[in-house]
Amino acid sequence: MSVFTSTNLCSKWELKQVDAVGVSTPNDEFLPVSQFPTNIHLDLLAHNLIPDPFIGLNEYKVQWVGEQKWLYRTTFATASALAGEKTVLQFDGLDTFALVSLNGIQILEAENMHRTFRVDISDKVKEGENVLEILFDSAIIRGKKLMQERDFKPAGFTSSTDKSRLLVRKAQYHYAWNWGPELTTCGPWRPVHLERYSTRISDLWTQVDVSIATRSADVSVFAEIDGERDDCSIIFTILGPEQNTLVTKSLELSGKGPFSAQFKIDDASFWWPVGLGKQPLYTVRAELIHKNITLHEKLRKIGLRSATIIQRPLKDAPGTSFFVEVNGIPIFSSGSNWCPADHFVPRISDARYRKLLKMFVMANQNMIRVWGGGVYEEDIFYDICDELGILVWNDFMFACGTYPADVPFQNTIAAEVEDNLRRLRHHPSIVAWCGNNEDYLFATLFKTEYDINDPNPESWLKSNFPGRYIYEKLLPDLCDTFVPNTSYHPGSPWGGKSFNDPTVGDTHMWEVWHHISRPWQEYPKLGSRFVSEFGISSLPHIKTIESYLVDSPPTERHPHSRTVDHHNKEMQHERKMATYLIENFKYGFGLEEYIYVSQLNQAEAMTCALRAWRREWKGEGREYCGGSLIWQFNPTWQVTSKALVDYFNRPKMAYFTVKRDIAPLSLGIERKEIKTSRFEFTRAFIDTETRFLGWATNVTLEPMLCSLVIKVFELSTGSEVFSQVETREIAANVSTELFDLELPQSQSSDEQPLIISTCLRTLTVDNTEGPMLARCTNWPQPYRYLNMPKPTLDMRIHGDRITVKSDVPVKGLAFYVEDVDAVEFEDNLLDLVPGDEQVVVANGLGGRPVTWRYYGME
Structure with a gap:
């Protein structure tokens, strides 16, 4: 028997255009690829055959690329095969409609970007040089033909420019989204491998049961074998986090398998989400042995943990909870949704994944949702999440539409899901799989034949929302088979009497910005058991904007220019952005100021939501909100x-404001007006009492004894009109109400705006105040009514530290440096009050000049 070998076919690739359509000068000569894996836009861009589609209005100029056929080709050499030896080509990802030929013989027809394809070429490969060709058809053209052939008429519209995407198993965002371009890619977007073996370990997986009480874990290890098994054995080994061998077992192979062994690990080191513990990773190794020779070895990194979504009745509230529990500990999920880090996924480096995910963790986020309109992410993405303790909610790849569910479509989905569950199921970071993104929303919005009370899957298939069969029958059955210990949720949003029931399941909170564009100040009353989407738009950094204005005339350097508008894909974004900015702020229309005020608006909105929803994490039976x-x-x-x-x-x-608002310990303040009529029917004689209520959220597992400082300042003068200091214990893993006080009167004027400030400091055993743990300010709304005073800022820069204080309250002090990519700020966009000196660490600053802007700055 031969030893397993795998060769990455990453060299000698070239491409050319085939059967050009509508192009006067087709690219019909082979050109070397720019990289591998790759896609057509990257290769054409490398050969200067298209302008950079990310710059200016060039997106319009390259639409022809997605409507052509492209041929990729390489050569590879092989020696003669041994008796009984297989030769297999594995394609980790082909985007999307691909005909694969070897030495002129077709060996594969692929129609799914999300699949892994394996082709046995033992009877077609030649000794010596072989030619491998992949012909990619246009996904956009093929999709339109499929719509015509099948008379496919999905209910309603979709969130992109073309309904045909619903028939095509391709990353849905490639068809354009409300934050992305329309650039229809093709190409070998993941590696291609040439394998030779007599027998191999085709799959290796585990099931883990932990006992926190006894600090132990039962690990069942399973392996499937492809090929000959005579006189073969398999050795299973579990290595500890330090790569020390803990346990090992050997099995003789007989029967079909899968082959399994059970292990008990004592003194186990459990895997925890970031902030609650460490992330030790054990290694499971399987070795396929024949006559003392290792023919094949496969490794999997695993974490010892339990994880499940908890939905149970609540005290004093309707519906059920929705939160993740890890190792028996309830977790409040604070995080974001993830889209591919580049429209062209093959150029995302491992370093870029690591940079982004480290930034994610540095912002105190613990859960990332892989959105259903993108891709099942690269292995390195999940590896890093495992290492950093990031909880992953992973959608299956369906987004914003009413998909078909005929038998051929079901078959390709089943194969796609099996491929990806087998590939990813060992990752401890993945704690939930979800059927789709917003498909139930679309089914309801467009009044499909969706009857939530109909339990019959066969009737779902006959409706104009047949995708329900996929989400409530096909996918949960596959998850039961391949990831039985991982929670499955049919859709996002989903649950209760409607797709967006705030008392059951999760919700997408788009009444702010989308839908009726409610003021973001209403976020606190728009919460739910778990808010899995919400947000407010803002412009990016000035240098990011300048990167796409590089070839544009100076007149385009304006917040409302055609080019800047083109790089905003939101429907009616002009109205929405203008509404939110003019409702809240005074501002000018210079580009830099517009960027600043849009980012300030986004930051204030996120603060308003996050503080309020975390307040609803109130302990066992009162998990009124379990995540945002x-x-x-x-x-x-x-x-x-x-x-x-x-x-x-x-x-x-x-x-930065999100980082503070979801820190392990954070503060919130609500300003509440209570109006009382002096007698019946009056409109003129109304007494108004303004109270301010404060709370702290501690998501650590330890209570904290803190010094709570409450102060109130006049905005225009900075005079302190109220001060209170007390010692408080902040309970573990809940929100704690701290105070309910009447707002004092200003000393100078009844019309004087008052700024409330609170902070928490550590206390030592002798009641000495220690470092600052959390800050919070509360300002009258809207900001446009406030006449902001001109502060005297005392600012000092020493190396990588900026120290600043002010004589009057300051809203939104933002720091900037010229070389933006050389400096990493650990904090920014500060609110200042008199007497509170703040220090910002800016790694890499090295004393270089800093500029700043604050709200109301002239």
């Missing part, structure tokens, strides 16, 4: 969007 996930963490190109981080990994100002 911002739409979105990152975009796919340079765009005005709801992302916290822009295309070049530059954080917007909301990144």
